[in-house]
Structure formats: C-alpha cells, structure tokens
Amino acid sequence: MIYLDNAATSFPKPEAVYRAVERCMRTFAANPGRSGHKLALQAGREIYLTREAAAELFHVSDPFRMIFTANATESLNLALKGILQPGDHVITSSMEHNSVLRPLSALKEHGIMVTIVPCTRQGSLEPDAVQAAIQPNTRLIAVTHASNVTGTIMPVKEIMEMARDRQILLLLDASQTAGILDIDLAECPVDLLAAPGHKGLLGPQGTGLLYIREGLHLKTMKEGGTGSRSEELTQPELIPDRYESGTLNTPGIVGLGAGIQYVKSHRAQIQERETQLTRFFLEELKKVKGVILYGADDVNAPRTGVVSMNIGDLDSCEAACRLDQEFDICTRPGLHCAPLAHRTIGTLDRGTVRFSIGFETTEAEMIETLDAIRQIASHS
Amino acid sequence: MIYLDNAATSFPKPEAVYRAVERCMRTFAANPGRSGHKLALQAGREIYLTREAAAELFHVSDPFRMIFTANATESLNLALKGILQPGDHVITSSMEHNSVLRPLSALKEHGIMVTIVPCTRQGSLEPDAVQAAIQPNTRLIAVTHASNVTGTIMPVKEIMEMARDRQILLLLDASQTAGILDIDLAECPVDLLAAPGHKGLLGPQGTGLLYIREGLHLKTMKEGGTGSRSEELTQPELIPDRYESGTLNTPGIVGLGAGIQYVKSHRAQIQERETQLTRFFLEELKKVKGVILYGADDVNAPRTGVVSMNIGDLDSCEAACRLDQEFDICTRPGLHCAPLAHRTIGTLDRGTVRFSIGFETTEAEMIETLDAIRQIASHS
Numbered sequence: 016m017i018y019l020d021n022a023a024t025s026f027p028k029p030e031a032v033y034r035a036v037e038r039c040m041r042t043f044a045a046n047p048g049r050s051g052h053k054l055a056l057q058a059g060r061e062i063y064l065t066r067e068a069a070a071e072l073f074h075v076s077d078p079f080r081m082i083f084t085a086n087a088t089e090s091l092n093l094a095l096k097g098i099l100q101p102g103d104h105v106i107t108s109s110m111e112h113n114s115v116l117r118p119l120s121a122l123k124e125h126g127i128m129v130t131i132v133p134c135t136r137q138g139s140l141e142p143d144a145v146q147a148a149i150q151p152n153t154r155l156i157a158v159t160h161a162s163n164v165t166g167t168i169m170p171v172k173e174i175m176e177m178a179r180d181r182q183i184l185l186l187l188d189a190s191q192t193a194g195i196l197d198i199d200l201a202e203c204p205v206d207l208l209a210a211p212g213h214k215g216l217l218g219p220q221g222t223g224l225l226y227i228r229e230g231l232h233l234k235t236m237k238e239g240g241t242g243s244r245s246e247e248l249t250q251p252e253l254i255p256d257r258y259e260s261g262t263l264n265t266p267g268i269v270g271l272g273a274g275i276q277y278v279k280s281h282r283a284q285i286q287e288r289e290t291q292l293t294r295f296f297l298e299e300l301k302k303v304k305g306v307i308l309y310g311a312d313d314v315n316a317p318r319t320g321v322v323s324m325n326i327g328d329l330d331s332c333e334a335a336c337r338l339d340q341e342f343d344i345c346t347r348p349g350l351h352c353a354p355l356a357h358r359t360i361g362t363l364d365r366g367t368v369r370f371s372i373g374f375e376t377t378e379a380e381m382i383e384t385l386d387a388i389r390q391i392a393s394h395s
Numbered sequence: 396m397i398y399l400d401n402a403a404t405s406f407p408k409p410e411a412v413y414r415a416v417e418r419c420m421r422t423f424a425a426n427p428g429r430s431g432h433k434l435a436l437q438a439g440r441e442i443y444l445t446r447e448a449a450a451e452l453f454h455v456s457d458p459f460r461m462i463f464t465a466n467a468t469e470s471l472n473l474a475l476k477g478i479l480q481p482g483d484h485v486i487t488s489s490m491e492h493n494s495v496l497r498p499l500s501a502l503k504e505h506g507i508m509v510t511i512v513p514c515t516r517q518g519s520l521e522p523d524a525v526q527a528a529i530q531p532n533t534r535l536i537a538v539t540h541a542s543n544v545t546g547t548i549m550p551v552k553e554i555m556e557m558a559r560d561r562q563i564l565l566l567l568d569a570s571q572t573a574g575i576l577d578i579d580l581a582e583c584p585v586d587l588l589a590a591p592g593h594k595g596l597l598g599p600q601g602t603g604l605l606y607i608r609e610g611l612h613l614k615t616m617k618e619g620g621t622g623s624r625s626e627e628l629t630q631p632e633l634i635p636d637r638y639e640s641g642t643l644n645t646p647g648i649v650g651l652g653a654g655i656q657y658v659k660s661h662r663a664q665i666q667e668r669e670t671q672l673t674r675f676f677l678e679e680l681k682k683v684k685g686v687i688l689y690g691a692d693d694v695n696a697p698r699t700g701v702v703s704m705n706i707g708d709l710d711s712c713e714a715a716c717r718l719d720q721e722f723d724i725c726t727r728p729g730l731h732c733a734p735l736a737h738r739t740i741g742t743l744d745r746g747t748v749r750f751s752i753g754f755e756t757t758e759a760e761m762i763e764t765l766d767a768i769r770q771i772a773s774h775s
Contacts, residue, residue: 016433016434020426020429020435024425028420028424032420036646040413040599041407041413044408044599045404045725046400046403046404049400049727050403050715050726050728051716052400052715052719053396053725054725055725085601085644086641088640089617089641092616092619113621114619114620117629117630219644219646219647220426220644221465221601221643235501237468238493238494238497238498238501239468239497240468240493240494241493241732245729245730245731245734248493248500249501260469260497261465262403262466263600264465264600266599266647267599335431338432339431345433345434348430349431349625350625351625352429352619354626363626
C-alpha cells in the first residue's frame with residue numbers, strides 16, 4: 016500500500032511514537048497535575064517535556080505559552096473566539112480551511128465582521144490585497160501558512176510585518192506546515208499559532224497545539240477542573256491551566272513529544288526529500304496528457320508536499336477510488352474541507368485528487384503512483 | 396505500588412485496551428470520515444464500533460446520539476453552553492465538580508441564572524430541595540450521578556421524573572459512574588449524559604462522551620472540518636458531525652471501544668468486587684482511631700468505590716504524601732476540583748485523602764492500605 020494522505024494525518028508514525036504511547040499507557044498514565052503521587056507527577060513531567068520540545072521547535076522561550084488541545088480545529092476555535100469581540104473586524108483568505116471559515120461564520124452572528132480576501136487562481140495570497148482589506152476596527156488577520164489544497168505557501172512574513180505596524184494581531188494556521196517548514200517565532204513573531212499534533216509533528220491523533228504570545232489574554236472556550244486553585248469557582252488565570260480544563264490526553268501528548276523529537280533530529284533530511292519528491296512528481300505529472308494540475312505553475316515555486324490534480328473529465332472521487340481499488344494508493348478526493356479554495360482554483364464542481372507526501376514516502380512509491388496515474392489517464 | 400486514584404483516571408487499563416490502541420496506530424490510523432481510501436474507511440468503521448458499543452452500554456438505540464469529546468469536561472461544557480440561553484435558569488448541586496461549576500460561572504456573565512442547591516453534610520442531594528429551587532424559567536437541572544469526593548450516589552431517577560413532569564431538561568454528569576453503575580437510558584431517559592472515556596469505561600485519556608437525546612439541538616462550541624458537506628461555510632446539522640469538528644482521536648476511541656467491551660463482559664463481577672472492597676475498607680477504617688470518614692455514615696448505603704477521609708489533624712496532602720513515599724500507595728489529597736463539596740462536608744480547609752478503587756484492586760491491596768493508615772494514625 017502507498018499512503019499519500021499525509022496532509023490529512025501522517026501515517027505511519029515513527030516507531031518511537033508508538034513506543035512512547037505504549038510506555039506511557041502501561042507505566043505511568045495517571046492524571047497529570049491532579050494528585051501528588053509518583054505516577055501523577057511523572058505524567059505531569061512527561062507532558063512538560065512535550066511542551067518544552069514544542070516550544071523549542073518553534074523557538075518559543077516560555078513552554079507554558081504552548082497550550083495542548085485535541086486538534087488544530089480546537090486551537091483555531093479557541094484563538095478566534097478567545098480574541099474576537101463584538102464590533103471587531105477580522106481578515107482571512109479564500110484559501111482557508113473550514114476550521115477557520117466555519118468558526119468565523121459562527122462569530123458573524125455575534126457581531127464580528129469578516130472579510131475574506133480572494134487569492135489568485137494559483138492559490139496565492141497577495142499582501143496588497145490583505146492591506147486593502149484593513150479597516151479601523153480590524154483586530155485580527157487569520158491566515159493559513161500553506162494551503163491544504165494546493166500546497167501554496169503564503170507570504171506570512173510580509174503579512175506579519177504589516178499587521179504589526181498596524182497593531183493588528185496575526186493568527187497563523189500551521190496545520191500544513193508545523194514540523195514541515197521551519198517556523199521560528201523569535202524571528203517571525205506571530206501572536207497566535209495553531210497546529211495539529213498528528214500531521215507534520217508526527218504525533219498521534221487527538222493532539223493539537225495553540226501558541227499564545229505573552230501578554231495575550233483569551234476568553235476561555237471550556238472551563239473546568241484544572242488541578243489548580245481548586246477552591247475557586249471561576250477559571251484560574253494561570254497558564255497553561257486556564258486553557259486546558261479536564262484530563263489531558265497524556266498518552267497522545269507523550270507520543271507527540273516523541274514525534275517532535277523525531278522531527279527535530281531529521282528535519283533537514285525530511286524537508287530535502289519531500290521537496291525533491293514533490294518536484295519530481297510535479298515534473299512528471301506535467302508530461303502526462305489529460306492531467307490538470309493546480310497551484311503554482313512553476314514546479315520550483317515554494318510549496319509543501321501537497322499536490323492537487325484531476326485527470327481529464329474524471330470526477331476526483333472516481334479517480335481516487337480507482338487509485339485505491341486498482342493500485343492500492345491512498346489519496347484524498349473531493350473538497351478537502353476548504354470550499355472557497357476550490358472556488359478560487361476553479362474546482363468547486365468536482366474537487367481534486369490530492370497527493371500528500373510524508374516523511375517515509377519513497378521515490379519508488381512516487382514512480383509507482385505516476386504509473387498508476389498514466390494508466391488511468393490513458394483510459395479516461 | 397498500590398494505585399487507588401481510579402476516580403481521577405483508571406490505571407492500569409485492561410490489556411485489550413493497550414493492544415487496541417497499538418493495533419490502530421500501527422495499522423489503520425488514517426483520518427476517519429475524510430478520505431475514501433481503505434485505511435480512512437477502516438478508521439471510520441472502528442470509530443463507529445466504539446460509538447455502537449457505548450450506545451449499547453447505555454441502552455441508547457441510535458449510536459449517532461453518542462458524541463465523542465476529549466474528556467467529560469468538554470462534554471459538560473458542550474452540554475451546558477449548547478442548551479442554555481440568556482434568561483434561562485439552571486439548577487445544580489453543591490456536590491458538583493468544577494467542570495460543572497466553572498462553566499456555570501462563565502455562563503452567569505451571559506445572563507444565565509444559576510441556583511446551587513446545598514446537599515446534606517453527608518453529601519446527598521434531597522429531591523425536595525431541587526424541587527423547591529425550580530422557577531418558571533428553569534431550563535435545565537445539571538447534577539452529578541455520584542460525588543467524586545464522597546462516592547455518594549444521587550437520587551437521579553426521582554430528579555429525572557420531577558424534571559420530566561415540568562419539561563425541564565436533565566444533564567447527568569456520569570464522570571464517576573459510567574462503566575461502574577448500571578445506566579439504562581431507556582429506563583431512565585435523561586436528556587444529556589456526560590462521561591469520561593478514561594475512568595470507569597477503562598479507555599485511554601483523551602476520550603469522553605456526550606449523549607444527546609433525540610430531538611435536542613445544541614449550539615456548537617467548536618466548528619470546523621467535519622468531512623461532510625464540505626461545500627458549506629457553516630457547521631452542518633448532521634449528527635454526530637455537527638459536534639465533532641476536526642480530526643478525532645482515533646487510537647483513543649478505538650482503545651475506548653476495547654475498554655467498553657471489557658466493562659460489558661465483566662460488569663457484574665467488577666461491581667460486586669468494588670462494592671465488597673469498599674464496604675470492607677469502610678468497616679475497617681471505622682475501627683481506626685483518629686480516622687475521620689466523610690459521606691454516608693452507613694457503610695451499606697449506596698456509593699461508588701470512592702472513600703474520602705482524614706487522619707487526626709494531619710493535612711490531607713501530608714497524609715497522602717506519606718502514603719506515597721513510605722508505603723507506595725497512590726491516592727489523591729486536597730480539594731478534588733469540587734470546592735463546594737468540601738464546604739458541604741466541612742473539609743474546605745484541608746481537603747480529604749481520597750481512595751478510589753478500580754477494576755483490578757485486590758483485597759490484599761486494601762489490607763496493606765489499611766495497615767499503612769493504621770501506622771500513620773498511630774503516630775499522628
């Protein structure tokens with residue numbers, strides 16, 4: 016089987032991740048931060064180690080600014096709903112995932128104004144277009160670091176500087192880039208960064224992160240037991256507790272720690288291979304008659320290991336189904352939870368077949384995938 | 396090591412739970428409901444099996460009414476914030492956990508009125524006191540099934556009938572009882588039931604459940620990608636998708652499925668043993684000079700396997716610390732995230748040492764624990 020659905024969730028994970036989850040579950044998965052006995056203390060310590068590893072990866076000096084969530088969707092909801100107040104204006108792009116667009120739709124009903132800046136047909140966001148959308152009450156710009164449909168990398172640094180000049184907050188959705196691209200928050204200090212644990216960070220599903228810049232105070236989305244200031248009937252101010260009510264996913268977080276360590280040790284090598292494989296794949300696809308590619312025309316343009324395409328008039332679901340059934344290749348067809356991105360690139364009618372490369376994808380697998388595409392294209 | 400902190404999280408889990416998590420992570424942990432390839436379909440199918448097992452356990456006919464969350468705290472937040480509107484009145488009890496009290500504190504700021512009915516010094520809730528608190532705008536009664544401090548089981552059936560007669564909704568917090576007591580929602584049809592996956596249901600941390608009765612429509616707390624109706628910019632109405640945005644914790648949920656299966660196969664036996672051990676423990680504790688017990692005086696009164704006590708004038712943290720350091724016994728001291736419960740039973744100053752029995756606790760372990768308590772009591 017060839018797994019090319021890493022943009023949905025990375026699979027497989029490094030061996031160390033499986034072992035970390037198992038070790039945690041079997042030997043110390045007590046309730047972290049709740050009791051004082053040795054297992055609970057160990058659980059708390061190991062969660063801290065993941066927090067620290069995540070902070071280091073993103074060049075954040077205070078690990079307590081890294082909040083654990085269930086997934087990037089929760090991180091994005093917490094960020095958007097925690098920051099935006101009635102009367103605020105927020106800017107986002109047409110390449111966003113529903114995990115940004117749907118919370119913003121919900122916020123519109125509470126008096127928040129939303130501008131969705133259209134991207135180019137290739138899926139890129141123009142900083143000038145963002146600038147033109149700024150209003151006196153613009154409080155936040157929420158933008159994806161890279162599109163989950165086309166792999167297009169957005170000009171985050173320019174947008175960040177523009178936002179900073181105007182004292183507008185910037186929320187970066189790093190769902191497609193955390194663990195994949197270098198993200199240095201000391202050098203590019205965005206205010207909020209949301210990331211899944213189970214994609215490029217190679218951790219288990221059920222994990223996500225939200226970085227909250229020092230000095231930012233968010234409304235909470237969930238209140239409850241935090242193991243701290245238990246005598247108070249209101250949510251404590253203390254971070255990370257304020258944003259982490261209820262029992263954490265200790266085994267998942269410990270596994271995420273192992274994933275982040277793997278990423279840290281192998282990053283240059285993973286990046287180089289993913290870039291090479293993506294370029295090779297794009298170059299070869301360009302030669303296949305009937306294949307329609309989306310995103311940047313230039314195969315050397317910066318992008319993640321995500322390639323969207325269609326074959327002739329074939330519905331994307333039918334093409335992906337054939338890849339799965341006849342060739343044992345896992346891809347994702349359809350709309351990829353980003354309807355406006357599909358409208359932007361002109362595929363709202365049939366979606367795209369998305370191939371997303373992972374840290375263990377090989378050249379041989381990409382050659383086999385290309386053969387399969389050629390066969391489907393020649394008969395469609 | 397003797398682990399008596401099962402009310403915080405059950406430990407260890409059945410062997411089948413570890414194996415299920417590992418099998419899932421290693422062989423099929425793709426993104427459920429997102430793509431159509433065989434791994435994603437298997438992930439979706441296995442999640443459905445857990446949903447079905449949970450529905451069966453609670454006698455719910457439609458598995459899609461069982462929503463997966465990250466923990467009971469999230470379930471309770473979703474239930475309370477999903478149901479209550481400005482102007483509504485809600486009744487709860489003084490024995491509730493902060494996972495109910497803190498969301499209600501937050502809701503007060505949005506025009507929701509809250510009455511906290513005081514319980515007796517033994518921790519029990521009188522149905523008459525609930526009835527007296529009902530107002531014309533009472534929309535919801537939120538009550539714990541059993542106290543996490545004293546193990547006291549609340550008169551849910553009486554309260555449910557009272558609520559039903561007055562068309563008031565009932566939210567049951569089954570954090571301390573799901574998987575431990577028989578909960579038959581066909582026979583005792585509460586409107587909402589919140590449960591953790593990682594306590595009595597013996598699943599991994601990072602899992603929780605919310606049962607939503609047919610016909611109830613909640614506001615969402617998180618919106619995002621659901622893998623369904625991706626073309627829509629607003630959250631779909633479809634259940635369970637409406638309440639389950641973002642990638643689910645597939646390994647955790649699959650592990651929870653194994654935990655629920657274990658509970659189903661061994662329930663009578665677990666219940667009998669936990670009841671016996673609890674009674675034995677209470678009877679022996681009553682004989683120890685200096686031990687102060689909380690909750691029902693009668694050792695035969697219905698209660699879960701949770702026993703709170705103090706030794707002489709010793710601070711609960713000091714007693715628990717000695718149990719851990721000198722005797723290798725894991726308990727939980729302090730306030731147990733339920734401040735009003737401690738005020739109710741008179742332990743707000745120093746908390747209690749809580750012993751909570753699990754499915755693998757043995758009589759030998761309880762005898763060793765009693766010996767340790769006797770030693771501490773004789774020197775304090």
